[in-house]
Amino acid sequence: MNWPWGYPMRRLMIALVLTTVSATAVQAAPAMPKRDAFAAAIAARHDRTVQDLRDWIALPTIAAMGMNVKEGPEYMRKLALDAGFQQAKVIESGGVPAVLAMLDAGAPVTLGIYMMYDVKHYDPAEWSSPPLEGRLVDRPGVGQVIVGRGAVNQKGPQTAFLAALQAFKATGRKLPVNLVLIAEGEEEIASTNLPNVVANPEVAAVLKKTIGIIGASALQNSEGTAGISLGAKGAVEFQLIVGGETSDRYPKADVHSSVHARVESPAWRLVKALDTLVADDGHTPAIDGWFENVQPLTPRQKEIIANGLKGTSEAEAKAAVGVGRWINDEDYQTSSERLVSQPTVNIQGLVSGYMGPGGKTVLPGRAEAKLEFRLVPNMTRAEAEAKLKAHLLKRGFSDVQVVVSGGYGPNQTDETAALVKAQQRTLDKQGIPYRLIVRNAGSWPGAIFNGAPLNLPTGQFGLSRGNGAHAPNEWYLIRSANPKVAGIDEATLAWVDLLYEVAAAGGKKK
C-alpha cells in the first residue's frame, strides 16, 4: 500500500499533473509556509489523532435516549480547548446543550465551524465489532478503517478538523483565520433546539462576524472525486395521530372489529387525512399553497447537474436504491433534476392496530403516520408547518393531531461565495477532482445559519470517505489503499490548506 499524501513532494507532483483537469480558475493564495512541516506534524501525531477519535466514539451522546447529555457537551468543550480555542463554553438550548468556542488569531477573517457531537442509536447485536470500541479493521480494497458509531457521522471528519488545529500548535504557527465553533447535541433529532442557540445574543453576535459556516464531512467517493455542495434540502419530521386520545369517536384501545359497524375507525380517518396531502400520482405534494415559494432550477443549476452525472452510471444509481424505474419513467437527467428540485411529503412509517403475521379481527384504537417534508428554497419550516395545519383544519381534520418532532428549512449558497471559492482553490491546488452539487437531497441544519436572520453562506468540507451512518458497522477511512483517496491524515492536511484559502478570501468580516 502506498500513502502518497504523507509525502509532500509526491503530492506536489500530483497537483501539477492533475491541476489542468479542474474546471475552475486557480486564484493566487497567500503562500502557505512549510506545508511539509504541517504534513510531518500530522504524521507524527497520527496515533494520537486516531486515539482521540476512539475516545470520542467511546462517549456516545444520544439525545433521543437522554444518553450522555451532560458528559457530551463537556467533552466537546474540552476537545475545543485542547485543540487551541481560547474560550469554550456550554450553551443551554432548552434541550441537550450546545457548545460555543472561539479562537482569536488576530486575523482579519473569521470562519464559522459547525459540529454535532451526538450520534444515532445502535444495536450492538447487529455489529461485527463493538460499536463503541472504534476498532481498526482492514477493509479490502479500501484500506484501514475505524469501525464505530459516529465514525463518519461526524466524529471522524470533525477529528480531522481538530487535528489540523493541533498541527498549528505543533508547528508553532498562528492560524490564518479566527474561528467560531458552534457544536450541537441534537443533530440526530432534527436539531430541535439549535434555533434557540443561534437566537442567543452572544452566539448570534459572534456568528455574524463570520464569512460563513462550514461543517466537517467525508466527501470523496471511491475513485477520489470530491464534492462541493452548494446547499441541502430542509427536512421537517412530524407525526399524524388519530385515536381515542384525540377524539371520543374512536375507541381508547384496540377492540373487536365487529363494532366498526357503528364505531368510527382511527385508521380510516388517518387514511382520509393522508390522502389529501399528495396528489393521486402518489408523490406530488397537494397541501394548499405548497409550491408558492418553490424556486425552479436555473439553467446554470441544470448545467451543474448534467456535469455531475458525467461518468456516473444510471444503472448503479437505480441499483443503489433497489428500483428499476424513476418516477414517471423519467430519464437520468430529468430524474436527477427532480431529485434536487422537488419538495416531498414522505411517509416514513405507518403504525396501527395489529401488525403481526396474517390478520386479527381488531378495530384499532390508534393510528399514526410518521412523515417528513423535504423543503427546497425558498420554503421555510414555519411556512411548512403552518400550511400543513391550515390544510388539515380547512378539511375538518381537527381530530388529527399534528406532532412536529423537529426540522429546519433548506440552505443554499451561491457558487460565487468566498467560502465556495476557497474550497475550490484548495482542491484545485492539490489536483483533486470534484463535482459541484447543486443541492443535497438529504438534509443538514445549515438552514439555521443560512436562513434569516443570519443569512450566512454555509457548506461542508472534508476529504476521505466512510459509510454506514445510522447503520451497523459505520466506518471512516484512516489509511487509504487508493492513492487518490485521502485517509485521516490527508483529510487533516486539507483542512490546513482550506484555512489558508479562506484567509485569502479577504477580510471583509471579522
Add this chain to the structure above:
Amino acid sequence: MNWPWGYPMRRLMIALVLTTVSATAVQAAPAMPKRDAFAAAIAARHDRTVQDLRDWIALPTIAAMGMNVKEGPEYMRKLALDAGFQQAKVIESGGVPAVLAMLDAGAPVTLGIYMMYDVKHYDPAEWSSPPLEGRLVDRPGVGQVIVGRGAVNQKGPQTAFLAALQAFKATGRKLPVNLVLIAEGEEEIASTNLPNVVANPEVAAVLKKTIGIIGASALQNSEGTAGISLGAKGAVEFQLIVGGETSDRYPKADVHSSVHARVESPAWRLVKALDTLVADDGHTPAIDGWFENVQPLTPRQKEIIANGLKGTSEAEAKAAVGVGRWINDEDYQTSSERLVSQPTVNIQGLVSGYMGPGGKTVLPGRAEAKLEFRLVPNMTRAEAEAKLKAHLLKRGFSDVQVVVSGGYGPNQTDETAALVKAQQRTLDKQGIPYRLIVRNAGSWPGAIFNGAPLNLPTGQFGLSRGNGAHAPNEWYLIRSANPKVAGIDEATLAWVDLLYEVAAAGGKKK
C-alpha cells in the same frame, strides 16, 4: 353458595314460577323421562367432566403455528367415540383435518353439531395461571371458573355438550335424535378449508339429512339472560401489499427518504388504494357494487332489536368499546340497527417502514394494510373477493397485491325454523329469560352450512358464561355463584333438554 340446578325438585319449582314470564308459547314436547336421573348422573360425573375439559385444554391445536395439527383431530375423534358416537373419522381438508362423527339412535330426526377443536395462540407471560393448566379459580361474584386457553372458545361449552351424551350413557337412555358431528381445526384462521370438508361427498351426504347445524356456546349474561342468535355476519380477512416485491417502481427495502423525490413510495400507493375502499365519511364501503345484495332489516328484525335493547344500558355499551359517540351521533336504536345491518370494510392494522418512537428518515420498501370485510345477507365471500379485485384493477392498482387469508359469508336462520323453536321451548320450560338476536356482528362459519348448497338452518346454543376469548385469562364458569346463571352441569342438562325438544320438532329429515 347455592346450586339449585343440581336439585331437580327446586328446578321444577323455578320452572313453574318463571314460565309465565316467557314471551313464547310453550308447545307440548315428548315427555323427558327421568330428568332427575339425568341431573344426578351429570352431578355424579362432575369431576370427570371437568377433568375432560382440563385434558382438552392441555392439548392446544393452533393452525397458524402448525401446533398439534395431527394430535388435535385424533383427540377429537376419541372424544366423540367416548361420548357415544358409533363412528368417528378424520377427514382431510387440504389444511388441518376435520373430524366427522355419527351417532345413529334410530330416531326420525337427525341434528348436526358443529365444533372447533383449535384455539387462539397465547402468551403465558400475560396469564395469571398457566394457560394450558385449566386451573380452577374462584372468581368473586361469579363462582368457580376454569382458566385456560379454549375455556370458553369453545372447549368448555363443547365439553358440556359431550357430557350430555355421557349422561345418556350413564342413565342407559337412548338418544331421542341421531347426531352428525363435524369438527374443524381451523376456526381461528377463518375456517380456511371448511368449505372443502363440506364439499366432501360423504360429509355432504350426511349433513343433508340433518334438520340444521348447531354449535355449542356460552350465551348467558351475568344476570342469567340467555341469547338465541338467528344469524351472524360473515367475515373475510385479507391483506393489501405494495412494495419492491410487487413492482420495480418501489425500493426492495427501506432506503434513505431523500430519494422519494424521484422514487415512488409504496406507503403512498397503499394510502391511495385504501382511500378508494370507503367513502370520505370513513366508514361507508365504497367498493363498486358493494350494496347490490345487501338486504335491509325487516320491520320484525327492527322490533327484535328494540326488544333486545330493553333493560340494557347505552352508556355501558359505549363504555364497553371505550367511545363517547356512535357513528353519526346516532341514538341507541339506530346505531344498534346499524351494527346488525351494515357490511363493513375494517382496517385491522397498518404496517410500513419505521414503526418505533418518533421518526426516522426512511422511504419504506413495503407497505401492508390488514383488512376484513363483515358481510350481511345476501352477500357471499366469493362476491366480496371478486368485487374488491375488480374495483382495484379498474382503478389501475395492479401493483397492489390482494392476499385473502380466509373467511366466509353471513348466516341467517328464520325464527320459525324448528331448530330455533326447539331452543325457545328448552329455555321457556326452564323459565330462563332470553333475547332473540337478529344477527351477531361477530362471525362464525355457520355460512358454510347455511349457504349454498346445503342451505341448512344454523344456530348456537348453550347456557353458562365465560370471557376472554383470544385474550389472557380466558375463563368458563364451572359452578355459578348466581342461581340464575348456569354452571357446567346445568349447561349439560340444558343440552339433554334441547335434544328432546329437537326430537319434538318432528322427523321431516333423517
